[in-house]
Amino acid sequence: MSKLRWYFVCITTVLLSVFTLPVMAQNADAPIQQLLQNHREIIAKSSRKTIAPAIDALAASGLAQAQTVLTRWQAKEMWRNKETGLFVYGEKAGKELAAFDFADGADLGTFLARDFKQLKPNSGIRGMIGAALVQFQLSGSFTDKMQALDAIERDAEASHLAALTKVLADETDAAVRQRMERLQGLLTIRFGETEEDRIVAIQSFEGDLGVDVRAALNPLLVVTVEAATAPPEGEDIARILTVGSEDLPREAAYDHLVAAGLATPRISRDDKRNALLANISDGSVAGVEVATLDSEAARDLAYAALADQGLVDRVATDSEVDATLAGFTFYERYTGSPAVAVAAAAVLSGIENKVAINQAFDLGLDALSLASIYFLAAIGLAITFGVMRVINMAHGEFIMMGAYTGYVVQQIITDYTLSIIVALPLAFVVTFGAGVAMERLVIRHLYHRPLETLLATFGISIALQQIAKNIFGTQARPLTSPGWLDGSLVFNDIVSISYIRIAIFVMALMFLALFLFVMNRTRLGLEVRAVTQNPRMAASMGINPDKINMLTFGFGSGIAGIAGVAIGLYAKVTSEMGADYIVQSFMTVVVGGVGSIWGTLLGATVVGSLQKAIEWLNPSNTLAAQTYMILFIILFIQFRPRGIIALKGRAAEA
Amino acid sequence: MSQLLEVSGVSVSFDGFKALNNLSFSIGKAELRAVIGPNGAGKTTFMDVVTGKTRPDEGSVLWGEPPVSLLGKSESKIATAGVGRKFQRPTVFEDQSVQDNLIMALKKARSPLSVLLFKPEASDFARVDELADVIGLGPVLSMKSGELSHGQKQWLEIGMLLAQEPKLLLVDEPAAGMTLAERKKTTQILRDAAKSRAVVVVEHDMDFVRRLDCRVTVLHEGSVLAEGYIDHVTQNQQVIEVYLGR
Amino acid sequence: MAELTAGPARRRPLVVRYPSVLIFLTCLGLFTLGATILSEGFGIGVISTSFVKTLGKTLCLCLVALGMDLVWGYCGILSLGHMAFFGLGGYAIGMWLMYERTRLIVVDSLAAGGLPATPEEISSGIAAQIFGVVGASEFPPVWAVAHSLPLQLAAVVLAPGLLALVFGWLAFRSRVTGVYLSILTQAMTLALSLYLFQNDSGLRGNNGLSGLQNLPGLENTSQAIVSIWFLWGSALALGLGYVLAAWMVSGKFGSVLRGIRDDEARVRFLGYPVEAFKLFVFTVSAVLAGIAGAIYYPQAGIINPAELAPIASIYLAVWVAIGGRGRLYGAVIGAAFVSLLSSWFTGGQAPDLNILEYRIQWVDWWTVLLGLSFVAVTLFAPKGIGGLFDLLAARRNPNRHGQDLGPDHGSLREKEADA
Structure with missing residues (x-):
């Protein structure tokens, strides 16, 4: 019964749509449509890895309609005509799609939904679209602005800095303005063009207790551990590390050297044991009787004998490890700009005292x-x-x-x-x-x-x-x-x-x-x-x-x-x-x-x-x-x- | 004259109240001395200072020959140095027999280990019997001291004091609550004791003091008001004022 | 007793001075013999192995109660932290038991791997086994001598002894007495148990030490046999402890102790260093408790910090009070009676009781009953069960001016009677 009815509905709909199919009156040459067409492959592919140029182009286009496109796209309301390849936006009702032109918002009429492909950006892409939308929202209503500022706080991008700077001058609401200025400062710390700008921004937050400031400053102090035979020089050296201290245990230091190709690997107790086990023949390992291998020293000797025979790789013994370590100085180097890092460290320590x-x-x-x-x-x-x-x-x-x-x-x-x-x-x-x-x-x-x-x-x-x-x-x-x-x-x-x-x-x-x-x-x-x-x-x-x-x-x-x-x-x-x-x-x-x-x-x-x-x-x-x-x-x-x-x-x- | 105990310039105050005020007192090696004074004159506090229970704010307490300071020493150290004290109310160990009380008081090593390993000798029992005879408790040696009469307890305590063989006895109101006959006997015990050692008796009862027939020190408001034989003291105008005037 | 009225006492042997020693040792011997004959391991199997363990554990509790009676009943120090010493003894022996047993297992499993084990492998293997549960893999410093049975046995005596010595020295030196001292001892055991509850205390946090019933090297001996050995050990320890305690309290030392209990200041003026005496008794008693704990926990199988919680020590005081403090057999009877009764009630063996509509389940209500009967004993029968013996013996008590004297205030009463 219900199946029969379903068929009936289907047939009726098809018939109806054939009769009501309107003529496409879409302006394919409008600049916004052109822009979309230029990036149609990556838009269609809808992958987070490749989508960025399309979104950036929209955001940077300066076209008034770009905001509509981004909003609709983010809301999964952007469709593409399978036949003409043109992009529209619309809402699906049952089997039908009411389509509108991006260029002027003109009602294009109702179509069969299956003739269009819906673009379904995943959450990652929606986030990127959201970030791009921020600059439009910043000049929108109060609610829009607040949403935009929230979005920036959540997930800031370099582009936001320019957008903020642009709208900041025209902002009249004191509260919004204050919030914008603060955000601008925080963004400058991260994305400022010159080091001087960034340092000035950093110093403007002297003594600020906000968690956001510390969150912005801390990444600037990220360091990498490096080792060199000569004591390092340069302002980007954060500090010299002592081997065996809490910050750099002996094993970690040596592993670092091994990873950098500066030393022969050590072997863990378990690996050594396994290597010996694998080479047992006639109750002995490389001529050493198994029964005598009841101390680490004896095992080291047996392992060295195996290495001499070429059966296993040579490894560093404990004394060699010590000798190697003695030849190196370990230090931390700032990964980012040292001048910024130094400024950040100074401000941060002031803040931490206050904290x-x-x-x-x-x-x-x-x-x-x-x-x-x-x-x-x-x-x-x-x-x-x-x-x-x-x-x-x-x-x-x-x-x-x-x-x-x-x-x-x-x-x-x-x-x-x-x-x-x-x-x-x-x-x-x-x-x-x-x-x-x-x-x-x-x-x-x-x-x-x-x-x-x-x-x-x-x-x-x-x-x-x-x-x-x-x-x-x-x-x-x-x-x-x-x-x-x-x-x-x-x-x-x-x-x-x-x-x-x-x-x-x-x-x-x-x-x-x-x-x-x-x-x-x-x-x-x-x-x-x-x-x-x-x-x-x-x-x-x-x-x-x-x-x-x-x-x-x-x-x-x-x-x-x-x-x-x-x-x-x-x-x-x-x-x-x-x-x-x-x-x-x-x-x-x-x-x-x-x-x-x-x-x-x-x-x-x-x-x-x-x-x-x-x-x-x-x-x-x-x-x-x-x-x-x-x-x-x-x-x-x-x-x-x-x-x-x-x-x-x-x-x-x- | 070499003195056994020399207390000089001692002051003690409790929350502003001066219990002892620049008190000086001394006693020789074999001397009987009575200390009298109205309530609150500082008699008990004086004994507390000598026995180490209370620490004075200032002043000195010198003991023996050559003199050593007793200040800062613990009660037990002072007791083993030769100062014995009898409290106002008889405090004997009621749960234990008279004999046990006396054995405990005998002059022996006092450290826990030597007490633990202590084995009473025949001579110790003989000494206990002898003391019991002095204080008249021979027949009741095996009784629990809690069963004794009040006067017997007082004597037992004096007996314990004697057993300690102290050089100085501080006796607080030994005659309180005693019958006349008991008082006479107590007087005798104290006077005998004073033949070989110093005895300080704190007492209220003038008749008892008179019977002791010794030098008297009158305390008032924490310092010495008068000193001398009883007749001399009782004629002192200040003493009369203190005792009768208020 | 007739001797007393005949004349002053002279030196006599311990058993005469303290007749309960002989009676007690006889009873203990008969009890142990009886339990052995009835046991599964050596006898006809009437009582189960777990009940033999309960009996053995009860003897250990009697021993710690004996120690408690020494300090409280004789010396007037109400310690509310004695189970801390008991627990320390248990931890000390438990460390060796756990170490040694884990070592045997680790050595076995390593030997099966093809190569003879190295000391480093064994050590890290044991550490991983024992401390994996608290997320550590290295031996904490307190385990430094866990490999050595003699040293850990020394720790059974030294750990509680030193704690008691240091704590007692601090407390007695500053003349903390009475309820202050009780609360201070309670704070001590609370602090210790809180400390042990931490995972980084080095003693496995709230997991405690477990598997202590398995004696290393005796895997093939059944628990039925081992439980009897421990019963004998417990009985021996209790017997020796009783003789020691009787010896201590019967002579002049006992006189001084009771003197301190009744009037500390008076004893001081007799020239005795009261603090040293207290410290001595407190430490001896703590050592007794530690030894009792070291025999108890291998029978219990597990020890954790909850065993040191203040409530355990309060129960100890309850046992001694119900049994009758100030007499050694009172403490033993109290501990045995109340702890056995307690395990009968809380073990769910006691029949439920119906009062009107409500069903009294003893598992839930036993503690209430215990608490209230404790109040009743304190109020109406300060001498506890031991007081019954006085009635039987019709022993005459000193005339106390019609006032009842608790052990706390032997001579205070005189003042009040006068007042």
Whole structure:
């Protein structure tokens, strides 16, 4: 049924087209058509290797229609009449092609598509066409210009420089102009006609932090390694290399000589072995018994014997390699123009210094944000451990509970902003409750027995961790931050900080303020200080130490819960996240000095900065950074056992 | 006169509070001395400085003949040099028997290895028995010291001090919490001890000090207020002011 | 015991001073004999080879618990990093086992190639085999003596011993005590495990050392036999360790240790160099742990940095606390009881428990139970299982003014009782 119908349609179409076939009224002599005809073979061949002259000719023709040709060609809308060989552009609809003349855009009528051959440039060619189109787009609309500039940035060509220079003078939009000038400079560095032009362009970028500048300058410093018997001279020598250094290992140096035909080849241990194996006869190799070939020296001798017999090629022995290497000086020579390279190197080193300064600044920001994380994690501990001297190893698990509270809230309230607003107080309530329960049930019975408190809270920590694992599983749960916290505050190409980190930093400051307010300005704070300094005296003045201890512990735990939400936004929520922070938190409190919130702040700053600094020195390895940080802290405690801010005298011994 | 201990110009401050203020003190080789003073006069801090627990901000502490400085030495070094200290509250090792406590205190090599290889000789047991008789704990040698009465613990601690055979005994409130009979006995033990060595007794109780019948040093606000025999001191106007005036 | 009331104690042999030594050695001997008779390798085959290995490993854990009890129960140093020493011992012996076994394989395969192997070929072959997994092909410096069994055996003792010596010297010298010291030791083991987790640590990163159960040169001996040998070795080490520990804690040295535990300052004023004592005990205990690790890991077959994670050392403290610290047999009982129970529960052998609708699977909930029972022991039974023996023996405790004294605060309580 359907097949029948298809035949019917076909026949009808053929009949129709025969009747409607228009007469070709195309101007075959138009200059653009002539141009295309001149290059018809390579256009038809449509190969990336050979197409360049056609595109260049179009781009350089100065013809107004060239842009149309390139645009249509790129869009696979250029067709060639199989009979006349003339190029048209058109759109295919079903079996038909509506054709237009390149010369004047005249509608040529509708044809049978099979009478034309569609030109289908591959992506490589389309890219080249795109590059050629740039100069036309540069004088087009604002969107066109921006597209063109993007294209140049992506894939610059020498021709773009001229095109840019041409349009630059007439550009009125300041922003576009600025961008064009910058690009012009970058292009001049690469394609400038004279060395002087290029050097001037290079020097105009002195101190510029843009990645594009460094990308343009770095290729100018490309070097090749060469070797010569005499020390080289000339300004294009980048530097002399030492054989055996990291930049030029001994083997590489020798291989270089071999490749240059300046030395006899070495042989690898495996090849030597294989060569010997191939020449075994009657249990010996060149008269040497196989059984004795159990050292490299013996094998070298056997191999040399083989070489004497002409069975294998001679190779250089180790001592010969050394002797040969000693006779050569290795150096790097700039492949490009040395004057440009020297200028580029000078500018680049200036830029790199500036980059380093900015990186240090960026590192400072990173350190600050890490410090705020540690501070958040440690502030609850500063209360329970610092003020009450109760060591709570389950503190990390309170952080985890807070984070999971945030996660659960997000499952119920899908609006991220609202859910965070709900989660923060809820996390406080949950962990406050947990803290109070723990104080009542366990810690109360263990006051003044710090080691046993440590052990009991460890037990709780183990249990809580496993319970979380049983409920939420082992995989990490996401805690998504509101949309307005996405993105970063960007200072320049190097220095930036994400809004979420800023939020955490602000939060840390708020907690500091809250802590100071509660401890120094409220009745609770006063009573807490009284109870911790002298519980019996406080009790005799009508303060209930039991209640105060309970509330203080709850307060510290509650803050851990809120910190958990904040940390959950920044890192993933897992049942082990608490354990990840607990040691660092204690370190923060201990390094800072127990019993002082300012100490905790300092401790967090020190620990955070230190970790970032070590990571910077050894960027590939964050594990090593943590190792060295812990070592540092162990050593630090040697010299300041009571931390940075130390309480002295009798107060410290309480 | 050659002195056993010579403390001169010692000052110690904790966070601005001057616990000792230019204190000077000296004691001879076989002398009993009482140190009195109101709370916060610096009595305990003075002992802390001598025994190496606290480091003074300035001043010097010289010991023995020829004099060597005790400053910067560890507590255990100072103790082995011959300074024995008894704390205010009896601190004996309650988990261990009276005998073990005394054996631990006997004057022997103190390094871990020699302690590990230590084998008590008959003479050591004899010395322990002798000390136990002096402090009246002979019958309870095998009891855990935690089971002793408060007064017995005080004596045990004094016994441990004697076992160390120190040249100088620093005794902090030995009579606190004792019955009258116990006090009398304690007085006797201390006076006997002072026959062959220097003894410094820190005490609040004037009657006890009177019974010791020795020179008295009065401390006030970290320095020496007066020194002399008890009757002389108690007539000193400043001392009366300090003790009664405020 | 009657002797005590009769009069002051005089010098007596160790077994009399410390009667548990004889009982313990007898029990250990009977246990080893029993296990041997029941084993597949030498006996009637009632218990499987893997269970024999579990028993052997448990004895090693008892040994490290013994070391832990020395520092914690007797000297009051709660070390939360003792498994670092255990792991170091394991790594030290593991390096030789892995090197030697790989060497035999490499030599065999090279010999099959037609030419006798050269030392360079062997060395690079072994290195490629061992370190291929972390993308390296050369021996890191720490493997310098891996070819020598005596030197690696020395490392079993020296590596943990030196670490303990240096760490302890730093920590004790600056008078870090109590919870600070505990956290510092925890940081130590954390740092060490993080370091070992790196691929360029030279010890195969998180892959660890594996195949340690195959003893070089004994490929033809079945694991059933080897496991019994190791059981004997573990029992011997534990027995010797017990005698050593009993000897240390029974005399004057033990008195001083307990004195340090109860009141460090007082011991100092008696003239004892407290720091030196602590360092000595800490180092001896670390060496015991290292030896235990060196016998444990060939039975376990694999060691990786996770074994040194802080949680392992915390479990060690849990064992000793549950068994009862401050008495040697308590530590041994705790380690054996809890670790065997733990492997029973986590091995999935324990029957599930149905509470209402929820099915309690012990694999998941055992850790919760352990954590909570640990809290309960700390709160209600500070003497642990060992406390039961006190009840049996009706041993009289010192009158502590009605207050319970933990090992941490023997003499502190007096102040508080007064206060």
